Amino acid sequence: MEHIRTTKVEQVKLLDRFSTSNKSLTGTLYLTATHLLFIDSSQRETWILHHHIAAVEKLPLTTSGCPLVIQCKNFRIVHFVVPRERDCHDIYNSLLQLSRTAKYEELYAFSYNPKQNESEQVKGWQLIDLAEEYKRMGVPNANWQLSDANRDYKICETYPRELYVPRTASKPIIVGSSKFRSKGRFPVLSYYHKNKEAAICRCSQPLSGFSARCLEDEHMLQAISKANPSNRYMYVMDTRPKLNAMANRAAGKGYENEDNYSNIRFQFVGIENIHVMRSSLQKLLEVSGTKGLSVNDFLSGLENSGWLRHIKAVLDAAVFLVKAIAVESASVLVHCSDGWDRTSQVCSLGALLLDSYYRTIKGFMVLIEKDWISFGHKFSDRCGQLDGDPKEISPVFTQFLECVWNLTEQFPQAFEYNEAFLLQIHEHVHSCQFGNFLGNCQKEREELKLKEKTYSLWPFLLEEQKKYQNPLYNPDFFPGLSLLEPNTVSFNFKFWRNMYHQFDRSMHPRQSVFNLIMTMSEQNKQLEEEIKELEAKIKRRSGQSAAVLVKEHQQPAHPAPTALKTPPCFKKEQPLIPVNDAVRTIEGSNTADNRYSEFVEEFSKSEPAVVSLEYGVARMTC
């Protein structure tokens, strides 16, 4: 690689992010074509994918070297001190180049080789089949059909080829409606609720300006409402704040005029735009990254960032949508401006609340493929996969995952997947290691030949799904189309520490109940197996040996009287399955740990005067 000048730097220090003293690990830094790797003196490895790097910063030279701060899209922040400024400069420049890719073909996914053969690769891409998914929902049916209008991406470039529309929506209606909608994104089916016969549809804003109307678009909406035999009224949800929508009218866009459309109820739900969300996250990260943060600074920073307010707004919108469908059996048309950010959030969360399938591991993959990937959420732009307009970057998908996490907290038994699954998906949305999230729409993905040149993420996640299973999941808890009704009073929304501080282990609970339960339920399966095996063996043996023994094994749980004869091999019993101990080990409580000095820092923060103890390792305030 022409960008790499220095591949290895020794004696590099990795500083603790929240430490006020210069606590650090010393090790060697390696630069590869795809990763930055740090190996500390105890051989622990820290891998940072170049694509994960959001920003690299060189701080002013200090006595111990040249500090280099790397912020990652997965919220990892590392602070290196490189002894020689020249090395630091080289690495800095290389990383700047490596983290800013100009062409899709240079992304990791195109060079990543997971040792799969071609047929496995093809099979991997076939794992999620959206036609199959619409069939599962119950379409096509008497009221809804597959339209071939966009088969060649002629009507809308950012939509998928296969779209489902009401049977009564003829091609001229579709074409006319698409001309009246921003980017040609006309109303199409996103989710069909079998029991209520109601639909979630999605589109972009109408080009209504102050007074324009379009008969085909009006017919399109009418067709949607007619496709629902249980309720002729339909809701049109504009997920933007009213002010924003009104401002759009000046640019010839806008929102539906209730007078022009029959049987619609129009509603604004007020989710802010991508720019507000971007700066909100920035503020949140600034606050959470502060050293020696006080409780009140944290809470007021959390408030000022507005982040939780936005999360709540997104979930509130989904709850509104779900109520329309579940309570009134009414169909809902959702849009924002272009219909690929807020619309994706609200439609997918709505479906997740309505349909338990999306609360399974496979179903969640399908949901993301459908409402995010196929309907053209601009992953490439929003995640900054290529070096482009920074104003296009926005944590819209992260917010979706955070809403789901909040739901898993409220309904611990309703989801087959766990937090680690959400975190892993977030990781790979930014990693560019798999083809799924590359590009901005299906058309672009086809042009890139992603299915031939890259691999799909989903089979890899399925392969290690044990890691992502929620041990408390109970599919009978909310079976089939049973509705989740989350409580959205403010105090239910919490700061997602495991996302924004996932790499700051010192802030996590020292023992994880979740991991423990996960290992236990895994262990339970093994034990059940073993019991079967043992029982079979005993049966076989007792068949052979005398009848006396048969009696004994009928009460296998109480072998007490025979315990005296126990042969020496029984010592094996104690560590039945050692995994358990590993989970219970307490991080940071052994003698080798460094938390001690960390505490001293905590203490010294609030006090003005810091005095060193003459004999102490510690610095305390006196």
Added chain:
Amino acid sequence: MEECLNIASSIEALSTLDSVTLMYPFFYRPMFEIVEDGWRSFMPDQEFELLSSVTDEWRLSCINKEFSVCPSYPPVVIVPKSIDDEALRKVAMFRHGSRFPVLSYYHKKNGMVMMRSSQPLTGTNGRRCKEDEKLINATLRPGKRGYIIDTRSLNVAQQARAKGGGFEQEAHYPQWRRIHKCIERFNILQESLIKLVEACNDQSHNMDRWLSKLEASNWLTHIKEILTAACLAAQCIDREGASVLVHGTEGTDSTLQVTSLAQIILDPRCRTICGFESLVVREWLQAGHPFQQRCAQSAYSNSKQKWEAPVFLLFLDCVWQILRQFPCSFEFNEQFLIMLFEHAYASQFGTFLGNNESERSKLKLPQKTMSLWSWVNRSEELSKFQNPLFEANSLVIWPSVAPQSLQLWEGVFLRWNRPSKFLDEAQEEMISIIKYNKELQAKVNALRRQLAEMETDDRMQENL
């Protein structure tokens, strides 16, 4: 309407009884069999017996037998062996409310100790007391230094001198380093609780309002302050290998928060049910935390009672925070802490009545009322309070005090405001997984044993 007013005034009167002896514990008759009298479950001499098995540097002093030296101390206290009762009497004169330094905790690992007392009465002219200096120096190893953790800010401590109080002057206590860790007291805490409860009861959907109210309550700030001070004390003892003296003004509130939490951090025994009960008895009841004054009307006290303050609740909240971070290291669960919170404020048992041991003995509580521990320590009740994840952990547990690691104690503050059905069911599911795991392990062990026996029997037969 009139009936309603009558009921209201009756409730008002009944919930603010003037006389302790009219309270429920004096009329309550237990419907269960008493296995062990809780009034006798945690006696100081048992505690001392444990101590004397590891060190002989301490003695049990009966100087306060008739509560004559210090009205808020128990009849017997543990003090350094080298200090006689005469000296103690002099030290008592030098300490606020006569609360002379006594042993709070002995760290077996390195023999370091934690003592607690009230502020020294140095006044503006810097009075000193040789016996006091001798007493606290007696806890130091030769050549070693100790830490005095003053739970007031330096400013407050300095102002206390004008009222006859004060702090240990470096000149007179050269072997001690003083650290000021400000923990708030009285009405500041009470207001904090009132604001917090008000915020939690606000069902409006506004996120900004919720967060700013939560912030304005300062509750979590107090939690962080208290935990930080306790960690500091624990750190001095365990990591610095130094002895510690903790005091604030009276030594009955913030002092006890710090000494008891430090023990939770340091001593695995305090994380068991019995050990925690013993801790509450030693460090709160016998140590003279004025429960009657502090825990009267809780957050809804409208009469602005001057002495009301959620000191004990804050302590329990801090324990809950540590429990959340070390969910496998405690024998008890969240319900146990909530139960203690409830009984501290209103109970059919006499345990938390009165302000100190002297008052309790005057009220003849052990004779006239039932002890909470008699009820709790029966296996039927205990099973509700056991943590299924518990696995004894002999290590010191250092909690994180970063704001991102601290949480609102929903089990107490949002208890009536949020539906907990799904959380409770998840909890039950978790317990059943653990139970099932234990059953399976037992079964596998039994089967393995059986199989091995069959094998040996076979071999023996072959040998025959």
